[in-house]
Amino acid sequence: MTLVGLLGEGIAESLTPPMHRREAEQLGLDYEYRVIDIAETGETLDELPRIMRRIREEGYDAINVTHPFKQLIIEHLGGLSPSAERLGAVNLVVFDGDDSIGHNTDWSGFRTAVDHGIGGLQRRSLVQVGAGGAGAATAYALLTLGVEQLCIADIQESRARALVERFRTAFPDSRLETAAMGGLDAVLAATDGVVHATPTGMELSPGLPFDLTALAPSAWVAEVVYLPLETELLREARRRGHRALDGGMMAVGQAADSLHVITGLEPDRDRMRRHFLEL
Numbered sequence: 001m002t003l004v005g006l007l008g009e010g011i012a013e014s015l016t017p018p019m020h021r022r023e024a025e026q027l028g029l030d031y032e033y034r035v036i037d038i039a040e041t042g043e044t045l046d047e048l049p050r051i052m053r054r055i056r057e058e059g060y061d062a063i064n065v066t067h068p069f070k071q072l073i074i075e076h077l078g079g080l081s082p083s084a085e086r087l088g089a090v091n092l093v094v095f096d097g098d099d100s101i102g103h104n105t106d107w108s109g110f111r112t113a114v115d116h117g118i119g120g121l122q123r124r125s126l127v128q129v130g131a132g133g134a135g136a137a138t139a140y141a142l143l144t145l146g147v148e149q150l151c152i153a154d155i156q157e158s159r160a161r162a163l164v165e166r167f168r169t170a171f172p173d174s175r176l177e178t179a180a181m182g183g184l185d186a187v188l189a190a191t192d193g194v195v196h197a198t199p200t201g202m203e204l205s206p207g208l209p210f211d212l213t214a215l216a217p218s219a220w221v222a223e224v225v226y227l228p229l230e231t232e233l234l235r236e237a238r239r240r241g242h243r244a245l246d247g248g249m250m251a252v253g254q255a256a257d258s259l260h261v262i263t264g265l266e267p268d269r270d271r272m273r274r275h276f277l278e279l
């Protein structure tokens with residue numbers, strides 16, 4: 001039996017566990033996926049060493065990791081995959097005997113989503129709004145796709161600057177810049193596409209993260225928010241005729257890539273997407 005879990009806080013509604021369970025069943029695997037939610041157990045962030053010990057004792061083969069542990073967990077691991085190291089965030093830990101390796105499949109999930117969903121559209125010069133955890137993964141994905149120019153904006157400008165600094169050395173062929181939210185219209189007017197990586201559009205922070213009127217008709221829009229799947233940004237982008245990519249593509253991509261790293265098997269991504277849309 002393969003025992004996997006999702007470690008996070010307030011994750012009762014997460015769609016990652018049902019995605020894993022269904023696809024593992026379809027693949028004929030003996031695979032148990034549990035939820036380790038500190039909002040339920042009453043544990044605190046300081047207790048992470050104890051939580052990790054318990055996870056090891058209970059014999060987990062792997063855990064997905066989500067907010068607020070993606071960075072905190074790193075110091076408790078034996079090593080990191082090269083991409084998790086460059087990104088500075090982990091969303092999957094694989095245990096092998098006493099060893100534990102942190103991986104990141106958020107970025108690869110987003111890269112696959114862009115490759116499939118945006119296809120042949122222009123992506124030389126892009127804008128990204130949001131420089132938190134999801135933003136680090138999407139920016140990394142865009143840079144690995146060879147984007148020539150990436151401009152990052154965040155209401156916390158220091159976060160946008162930190163992300164640019166983090167990736168500048170690793171991607172010397174790409175031009176990385178920050179933009180102030182106040183000056184976004186000018187950069188949006190000249191971009192091939194825009195990636196939205198803030199929580200705006202979720203139930204607790206409804207609304208539009210930026211004004212789309214400046215975008216050229218050919219510019220595409222990619223969303224990371226997937227609860228709800230149809231955000232105000234996506235509705236408005238489609239209404240204006242832009243090609244738009246929903247956040248579910250990244251969510252399915254990270255789950256499929258995690259399942260692949262854990263089991264070595266190739267999940268059926270289209271089947272996973274169909275299942276995701278039913279959830």
Ligand code: NAD
Binds near residue numbers: 159247
């Ligand atoms: P985070 O808190 O780490 O980062 C959010 C960033 O957005 C912060 O830097 C914040 O300053 C910035 N921000 C907030 N509102 C803004 C605004 N109006 N304009 C500009 N910047 C703004 O959060 P996160 O973990 O990056 O999550 C962001 C969203 O991505 C959430 O909705 C989360 O559910 C989603 N997410 C989706 C996937 C997926 O697979 N689709 C994966 C991870 C996260």
